[in-house]
Amino acid sequence: MQIGAVLPQNELGASTADIIAFALEAERLGVDHVLAYDHVLGAVRAEHPDFSGPYGVEDTFREPFVLFGYLAGRTRLGFATSILIAPQRQTVLVAKQAAEVDLLSEGRFRLGCGIGWNTVEYDALGIEFTGRGERLEEQVRVLRRLWTEESVTDAVGDERIVAAGLAPLPIQRPIPVWIGALAPAALRRVGTIADGWFPMAVPGHGFEENRQIVMRAAELAGRDPGSLGIEGQVPSFVGQPERTVDLFGRWVDAGATHLSVNTLNQGFRGLSEHLDALRQAVEAINHAHGIPRSP
DSSP states (O other): OEEEEEOOOOHTOOOOOHHHHHHHHHHTTTTTTEEEOOOOOOOOOGGGGGHHHHHOTTTTOOOHHHHHHHHHOOOOOOOSSOOEEGGSSOHHHHHHHHHHHHHHSOOOEEEEEEOOOOOOHHHHHHHTTHHHHHHHHHHHHHHHHHHHHEEEEEEEEEEEEEEEEEESSSSSSSOOOEEEEOOOHHHHHHHOSSEEEESSTTBBBBBHHHHHHHHHHHHTTOOOOGEEEEEEEEOOOOTTTHHHHHHHHHHTTOOOOOEEEETTSOOOOOOHHHHHHHHHHHHHHHHTTTOOOOO
């Protein structure tokens, strides 16, 4: 079981010192990896009356590839995007940036992808919002070729690659591609093409039904469903360690291979509150499940 931590970047904001401090303490606690969410732009809600997404221009998002490259030089942590909105980006640029993070972290990177929901962001980046699911499927196929072959001729939509490739190639060939999914079509995509899954439901509240869709899609694609990684999240219930431990145990019983402690969006506003919450959760999990994670 790999234990991670969600980087609470929305609440730590523009303070690079706080981001570093959080990552260093996560490493000291024995955490294996950190996750970062992704948005390039946030919409100004007052100017977009139909905008109903959970994040707007008031929410802080650091650029994950640059951030992970920097943290790779400061820690021995692994890294995962959970999730990067790949379809709104140029495929070869995603391949190059992911390969660089993999090199800098010495092969400790997972590219978590999803199709997103923010039409304002897609429009600003010049990518069609419709058809983004099919675009992601094409991207994953081409990304794997770019990470494993010296010369590639292929295409994703209007993006054409002709006898060209990345140099240097990443350490992991290919880099693991995980997908965040909740809708049935996205869940089937996980089973068909992904190396792992970031569920958006928890055990006992929709996870089991979603998992059946993923597993069935994997079987229909001729893949081993047991080979798919699963990363759940466990909120840090400060002052209620039994709740943290209970949910951790349910994820373990559900077959999760990775679990990340999440202090984001729980009312913690400063670095010290996030660090206290992270410590309490990790220590409770370690104590209850006998996980040897010496700082």
